[in-house]
Amino acid sequence: MKNKPKVIIIGGGFGGLQAAKELANKPVQVTLIDKKNHHTFQPLLYQVATAVLSPGEIASPIRRILHRYQNIEVILGEAVDIDEKNQTVKLHDGSEIPFDYLILAAGARHSYFGHDDWENDAPGLKTIEDALEIRRRVLLAFEYAEREAYLMGKHEPLNFVVVGGGPTGVELAGAIAGIARQALEKDFKMIDTTKARVILFEGGKRILSTFAESLSEHAKKDLEDLGVEVHLDSFVSDLEPGRVKVGENWVDCDVAVWATGVAASPLGKTLGVLTDKAGRVFVEPDLTIPNYKNIFVIGDMAALKQENGEPVPGVAPAAMQMAENACANILRDLKRQPRANFKYWDKGSMATIGRNRAIVEAGRFKLTGFVAWLAWLFIHIISLIGFKNRLYVLSEWFWAYLTRERSARLITGDAEELQDAIRFLEAKPLPEILPENLSKKVVK
Amino acid sequence: MKNKPKVIIIGGGFGGLQAAKELANKPVQVTLIDKKNHHTFQPLLYQVATAVLSPGEIASPIRRILHRYQNIEVILGEAVDIDEKNQTVKLHDGSEIPFDYLILAAGARHSYFGHDDWENDAPGLKTIEDALEIRRRVLLAFEYAEREAYLMGKHEPLNFVVVGGGPTGVELAGAIAGIARQALEKDFKMIDTTKARVILFEGGKRILSTFAESLSEHAKKDLEDLGVEVHLDSFVSDLEPGRVKVGENWVDCDVAVWATGVAASPLGKTLGVLTDKAGRVFVEPDLTIPNYKNIFVIGDMAALKQENGEPVPGVAPAAMQMAENACANILRDLKRQPRANFKYWDKGSMATIGRNRAIVEAGRFKLTGFVAWLAWLFIHIISLIGFKNRLYVLSEWFWAYLTRERSARLITGDAEELQDAIRFLEAKPLPEILPENLSKKVVK
Numbered sequence: 001m002k003n004k005p006k007v008i009i010i011g012g013g014f015g016g017l018q019a020a021k022e023l024a025n026k027p028v029q030v031t032l033i034d035k036k037n038h039h040t041f042q043p044l045l046y047q048v049a050t051a052v053l054s055p056g057e058i059a060s061p062i063r064r065i066l067h068r069y070q071n072i073e074v075i076l077g078e079a080v081d082i083d084e085k086n087q088t089v090k091l092h093d094g095s096e097i098p099f100d101y102l103i104l105a106a107g108a109r110h111s112y113f114g115h116d117d118w119e120n121d122a123p124g125l126k127t128i129e130d131a132l133e134i135r136r137r138v139l140l141a142f143e144y145a146e147r148e149a150y151l152m153g154k155h156e157p158l159n160f161v162v163v164g165g166g167p168t169g170v171e172l173a174g175a176i177a178g179i180a181r182q183a184l185e186k187d188f189k190m191i192d193t194t195k196a197r198v199i200l201f202e203g204g205k206r207i208l209s210t211f212a213e214s215l216s217e218h219a220k221k222d223l224e225d226l227g228v229e230v231h232l233d234s235f236v237s238d239l240e241p242g243r244v245k246v247g248e249n250w251v252d253c254d255v256a257v258w259a260t261g262v263a264a265s266p267l268g269k270t271l272g273v274l275t276d277k278a279g280r281v282f283v284e285p286d287l288t289i290p291n292y293k294n295i296f297v298i299g300d301m302a303a304l305k306q307e308n309g310e311p312v313p314g315v316a317p318a319a320m321q322m323a324e325n326a327c328a329n330i331l332r333d334l335k336r337q338p339r340a341n342f343k344y345w346d347k348g349s350m351a352t353i354g355r356n357r358a359i360v361e362a363g364r365f366k367l368t369g370f371v372a373w374l375a376w377l378f379i380h381i382i383s384l385i386g387f388k389n390r391l392y393v394l395s396e397w398f399w400a401y402l403t404r405e406r407s408a409r410l411i412t413g414d415a416e417e418l419q420d421a422i423r424f425l426e427a428k429p430l431p432e433i434l435p436e437n438l439s440k441k442v443v444k
Numbered sequence: 445m446k447n448k449p450k451v452i453i454i455g456g457g458f459g460g461l462q463a464a465k466e467l468a469n470k471p472v473q474v475t476l477i478d479k480k481n482h483h484t485f486q487p488l489l490y491q492v493a494t495a496v497l498s499p500g501e502i503a504s505p506i507r508r509i510l511h512r513y514q515n516i517e518v519i520l521g522e523a524v525d526i527d528e529k530n531q532t533v534k535l536h537d538g539s540e541i542p543f544d545y546l547i548l549a550a551g552a553r554h555s556y557f558g559h560d561d562w563e564n565d566a567p568g569l570k571t572i573e574d575a576l577e578i579r580r581r582v583l584l585a586f587e588y589a590e591r592e593a594y595l596m597g598k599h600e601p602l603n604f605v606v607v608g609g610g611p612t613g614v615e616l617a618g619a620i621a622g623i624a625r626q627a628l629e630k631d632f633k634m635i636d637t638t639k640a641r642v643i644l645f646e647g648g649k650r651i652l653s654t655f656a657e658s659l660s661e662h663a664k665k666d667l668e669d670l671g672v673e674v675h676l677d678s679f680v681s682d683l684e685p686g687r688v689k690v691g692e693n694w695v696d697c698d699v700a701v702w703a704t705g706v707a708a709s710p711l712g713k714t715l716g717v718l719t720d721k722a723g724r725v726f727v728e729p730d731l732t733i734p735n736y737k738n739i740f741v742i743g744d745m746a747a748l749k750q751e752n753g754e755p756v757p758g759v760a761p762a763a764m765q766m767a768e769n770a771c772a773n774i775l776r777d778l779k780r781q782p783r784a785n786f787k788y789w790d791k792g793s794m795a796t797i798g799r800n801r802a803i804v805e806a807g808r809f810k811l812t813g814f815v816a817w818l819a820w821l822f823i824h825i826i827s828l829i830g831f832k833n834r835l836y837v838l839s840e841w842f843w844a845y846l847t848r849e850r851s852a853r854l855i856t857g858d859a860e861e862l863q864d865a866i867r868f869l870e871a872k873p874l875p876e877i878l879p880e881n882l883s884k885k886v887v888k
Contacts, residue, residue, distance in 0.1 A: 031594075037587060037855040054500040056852045064853065067631040075594055076587040076855075095595050128854065143481060143520040150475075150519055151539050187511040392836075408500045409508065410572065411481040411520075 004029045004071070005100040007330065008089055010079045010267065012039045012062040015105035015299030015319035022327035024069040027334060031097065033089070035078040037061055040128055041384055043316065044393070046168060048131035049257075050175035051139065051183070052400050054408045055128045057392050060385050079106070081270050084292050101294045101330050104267060104281075105323065108300035108314060110164075111261030111278060118239045122161075122256035125168055134257055138176060139411050141254040142184060142193060149190035158196040161244055161253040163236045164260025165202030165209075167351040170219060172257055173200045174354035177226040182355075183409075198228045199253075201246055203235035203260070208351055208359070210313065215359040218368045222353040262314060264301045271295070276303045285341035287326050296329075298322035304342065312344045316383075321345060352376045355401065448473045448515070449544040451774065452533055454523045454711065456483050456506040459549035459743030459763035466771035468513040471778060475541065477533070479522040481505055484572055485828055487760065488837070490612060492575035493701075494619035495583065495627070496844050498852045499572045501836050504829050523550070525714050528736050545738045545774050548711060548725075549767065552744035552758060554608075555705035555722060562683045566605075566700035569612055578701055582620060583855050585698040586628060586637060593634035602640040605688055605697040607680045608704025609646030609653075611795040614663060616701055617644045618798035621670040626799075627853075642672045643697075645690055647679035647704070652795055652803070654757065659803045662812045666797040706758060708745045715739070720747045729785035731770050740773075742766035748786065756788045760827075765789060794820045799845065 005028050009016045012034035023030050038059040047053040063074045075097075081090040082104075088096040110124035123133050141158050149155040158180070162173040180196035200207070200223065206216040207223075207230060220230050231246070238245035243252050264279035273289045274282045280303035281289060287296045287304070299319030304312045312318050325342040332339055348362025350372065358376040360367035367375060377397070384390050449472050453460045456478035467474045482503040491497040507518045519541075525534040526548075532540040554568035567577050585602050593599040602624070606617040624640035644651070644667065650660040651667075651674060664674050675690070682689035687696050708723035717733045718726045724747035725733060731740045731748070743763030748756045756762050769786040776783055792806025794816065802820040804811035811819060821841070828834050 037583065037853070054498045055854055056498040059854050061631070061853045063631045070633075073594060073633055075591050076584075077591060097595075139481065140520075147519050147521060150517060151541070187505070187507045189514075189517055409481070409505045410499055410503050 005330075005334065006031070006098060007101040007103065008033065008097060008099040009103045009105060010034075010089065011105035011107055011265075011299070012036065012074075013042070013105060013107045013299065013319065014316040015107075015323045016103070017062065017065065018320040018323035019103045019105060019298070019327050020066055020069075020072055022324055023330070024066070024072060026071070026327075026331060028071065028101075028330065030069075030072040031075055031099075032062065032066065032072065033075045033077050033079055033091070033097075034062055035076070036127070037063065037076055038128070039065060039385065041389075042126065043380060043383075045125050045128070045131045046171040046175055048128065048408070049125055049134040049138070049172060050179055051135055051408045052175070053393060053396055055132065057389055057396065058384070059128055060389065065385055079267060082267065082295075084271065084289075084295060087294070099294075102296065103323070103326055104265075104271075104295070104297045104301055105299045105319065106265035106267050106301055108262050108264045108278070108280075110258050111263035112258065113261060115239070118258070121239050121241050122163060122244070122258040124258045125172065134172075134255075135408070136411050137255045138179065139409060142180075142188060142191070142196075143411070145191045145254075146188050155191055157192075158255075159251070159253045160196060160198045161251065161256040162198070162200045163244065163256065163258050165200055165204070165207030165230070165232075166259060167208065167349075169200060169202070169257075169259035170207055170223065170351055170353060172259060173198050173228045173230075174223055174226050174352070177223075177228050178355055181227055194227075199251065200228055200230045201234040201236050201244070202230070202232050205232055207232070210349065211351070211359060211361050212366060215361055215366060215368065219351065219353055219359050222357045222368075226354045262300065268297065268301050271297075278303075286329055286339045287322055287342050296326040298326055306344050313346075313349075315349065317347050318344055350376045350379065449774075449778065450475070450542060451545040451547065452477065452541060452543040453547045453549060454478075454533065455549035455551055455709075455743070456480065456518075457486070457549060457551045457743065457763065458760040459551075459767045460547070461506065461509065462764040462767035463547045463549060463742070463771050464510055464513075464516055466768055467774070468510070468516060470515070470771075470775060472515065472545075472774065474513075474516040475519055475543075476506065476510065476516065477519045477521050477523055477535070477541075478506055479520070480571070481507065481520050482572070483509060483829065485833075486570065487824060487827075489569050489572070489575045490615040490619055492572065492852070493569055493578035493582070493616065494623055495579055495853045496619070497837060497840055499576065501833055501840065502828070503572055504833065509829055523711060526711065526739075528715065528733075528739060531738070543738075546740065547767070547770055548709075548715075548739070548741045548745055549743045549763065550709035550711050550745055552706050552708045552722070552724075554702050555707035556702065557705060559683070562702070565683050565685050566607060566688070566702040568702045569616065578616075578699075579852070580855050581699045582623065583853060586624075586632060586635070586640075587855070589635045589698075590632050599635055601636075602699075603695070603697045604640060604642045605695065605700040606642070606644045607688065607700065607702050609644055609648070609651030609674070609676075610703060611652065611793075613644060613646070613701075613703035614651055614667065614795055614797060616703060617642050617672045617674075618667055618670055618796070621667075621672050622799055625671055638671075643695065644672055644674045645678040645680050645688070646674070646676050649676055651676070654793065655795070655803060655805050656810060659805055659810060659812065663795065663797055663803050666801045666812075670798045706744065712741065712745050715741075722747075730773055730783045731766055731786050740770040742770055750788050757790075757793075759793065761791050762788055794823065796820045 007028045007030045009019050009032045020032050039062050041058040044058045066072045078092040079089050088098050109126050112118045145155045160176050162169045177198045180193045184193045208216045234246045236244050243250045262278045268281040281297040283297050283302045289295050300314040329339040350360040352358040356373050358372035360372045360375050451472045451474045453463050453476045464476050483506050485502040488502045510516045522536040523533050532542050534540050553570050556562045589599045604620050606613045621642045625638045628637045652660045678690045687694045706722045712725040725741040727741050727746045733739050744758040773783040794804040796802040800817050802816040804816045804819050
């Protein structure tokens with residue numbers, strides 16, 4: 001045991017977890033380090049943010065997932081620096097862990113184009129905590145409107161703004177529209193929740209731009225059927241509490257959610273090698289960094305081109321394939337076999353729109369509507385970790401599908417946080433006080 | 445509608461919710477105000493704190509529970525003051541809501557005997573947030589021990605301290621022992637989780653002192669079988685991060701939980717009438733306050749003696765019975781009928797110990813062991829609100845029973861909070877540095 005090569009994996013997302021599984025029961029000693037104790041199934045985070053699923057249903061303790069492998073140790077901690085020459089990883093508490101091989105799989109967050117302070121006003125959706133925060137804001141907005149209507153006799157319809165028309169933005173917008181138009185309608189007596197506006201701003205010419213044009217168009221129509229207002233060529237250039245700037249216009253919003261841009265984990269920059277604008281590390285064809293054949297960077301942290309010149313996309317299957325390749329190369333080293341370069345196999349992609357529609361594209365194969373949604377459902381259920389999670393998520397979906405209700409509608413956070421949130425909502429000037437704000441409600 | 449008497453209910457716990465249901469579809473206009481959006485099934489909070497259940501399984505949006513009653517409006521807000529003469533309730537934001545009748549059901553928290561600052565070091569268990577905080581600390585303690593063992597080659601067995609031997613303390617202690625001895629054992633490789641100590645300090649002569657002596661004794665043996673060290677006559681007189689003082693001795697602890705004392709909602713004191721030491725309002729036999737026949741105080745906020753001289757206990761059934769009585773008296777007023785005084789009907793009580801044992805007492809009827817546990821399970825399942833919650837909780841229990849696993853083992857909180865928690869744990873002096881602490885590990 002003592003003489004086996006030490007492999008450190010940083011990150012317990014799709015890439016890191018796959019790497020650990022590839023090295024399970026192999027002649028290496030593995031340590032996986034993550035700052036969370038759980039792996040999060042990110043493709044379904046938007047359903048936690050919109051109160052369909054509970055956190056426990058899409059997250060599993062990493063320790064639990066890997067507990068049966070005797071050669072894998074899981075450590076809760078945050079890696080803050082890497083010493084390539086001395087082959088150690090430094091943790092937040094100053095301790096250093098030595099490695100023979102390092103697999104960096106710390107992922108990425110949304111980027112705010114240099115305005116990190118915008119995150120308070122428009123949170124992104126990458127962690128369970130993000131999802132709970134968005135859920136809290138969306139549910140609180142309705143509660144606050146009801147209270148305003150009760151106390152003052154009226155209220156403005158709510159505005160929800162989603163920035164970014166990629167899969168996350170589209171899924172969030174569709175799900176928020178579903179909350180307003182179906183799930184909450186009967187529960188609020190003073191306000192008409194179905195009048196809430198859900199506005200999606202996409203800076204580019206079409207939403208879901210990685211899909212074929214016909215599918216983008218289809219998804220846009222699906223979203224509009226659900227009541228989402230989709231604005232293309234609409235770049236959000238500024239953000240303040242309660243409003244976003246699109247082109248020259250300010251648009252009021254009760255809740256804004258950020259779903260665009262990529263900022264790779266800052267760990268990549270500590271390596272002292274070239275990174276792209278998003279902080280992704282330019283890796284060699286075998287996913288290592290220049291001069292260090294024992295340091296691999298995979299998943300959303302890695303920048304690499306496919307043979308056709310297109311970048312490998314920042315999606316879960318790519319991260320998992322990279323993990324497989326990196327681990328295979330480590331094992332080849334041990335057998336003194338030559339390494340193999342990484343080759344991305346695009347299995348296709350999918351996005352869901354609202355309650356029962358989706359788009360699917362794999363090579364020339366395209367699918368839309370209900371059938372696509374069934375395919376989406378099937379793929380996501382089998383990809384979830386753990387039999388019990390699968391069972392629970394499936395039954396939650398079945399329940400939500402039948403009743404159009406949302407189960408996980410809890411607003412949590414301590415009393416002070418709640419007051420902060422209410423103050424945040426109250427900070428938005430009321431039309432009674434500043435009537436000039438009224439004219440800004442319509443975007444064009 | 446306009447001329448119907450306005451009833452304000454403050455609090456959506458067992459009492460407040462029951463009051464709302466009693467007044468549903470009656471000729472009154474009801475507004476229920478709570479600072480949370482959800483009703484919490486407090487008897488099962490300890491299972492959220494110990495990762496058996498998820499928050500959504502024991503909490504339901506109050507708005508959802510009451511949505512079908514047209515005469516009930518639910519408002520999210522915090523009542524901060526009551527103007528008895530002008531008949532208004534003041535909210536945190538300064539707004540005032542008028543009432544004809546007021547039902548105060550804002551409940552109680554644990555009391556720290558004047559040391560509210562102890563709450564940081566030993567949180568109580570009254571809300572979903574409390575439960576998540578305790579879950580986080582318990583799980584983090586194991587994670588930290590594993591990290592210490594990994595980095596330093598060894599670690600001290602963990603100490604969990606529960607202060608208070610009432611039902612909450614007993615249930616928590618039993619469940620924490622279950623985590624350490626069964627649920628986590630296989631997942632940690634560096635530490636032996638079964639060596640963790642769970643210590644229960646009870647200031648009085650026996651645990652579960654509201655039960656018959658034979659049952660207290662039985663429960664103590666059951667707890668000890670689970671590995672809990674039960675210390676009677678052990679009053680906790682001081683508390684610091686990482687240790688508690690019992691009599692003259694300081695006892696180190698990695699996590700301390702507070703489960704004793706009662707502090708009624710501070711709203712009671714704003715009424716300007718007599719309260720007991722716990723802040724409970726001394727109410728008239730019809731549950732109103734002196735001089736104001738339209739202001740009722742019920743549940744944990746009320747201090748009232750039964751005919752036998754014993755106080756009405758602060759339990760859910762008492763709060764619900766009080767709600768029924770108060771509402772019946774309001775409806776009698778409307779029909780110009782005379783009021784009836786409150787009479788408590790003791791249906792008995794129960795407490796569960798660990799995975800499959802409990803004690804039940806109803807009048808002269810006593811039950812222990814597995815049969816008592818089945819009775820406990822049955823009563824709690826039928827008392828849960830919502831068919832789906834019942835189904836889910838039952839299936840979680842079945843799963844946990846079969847596999848001895850805990851499903852809801854997520855540590856959430858943002859990165860900074862995690863760092864704080866880790867620092868908190870690190871603040872405890874390590875034995876390597878201060879060997880004189882070692883001797884304090886044993887209490888006697």
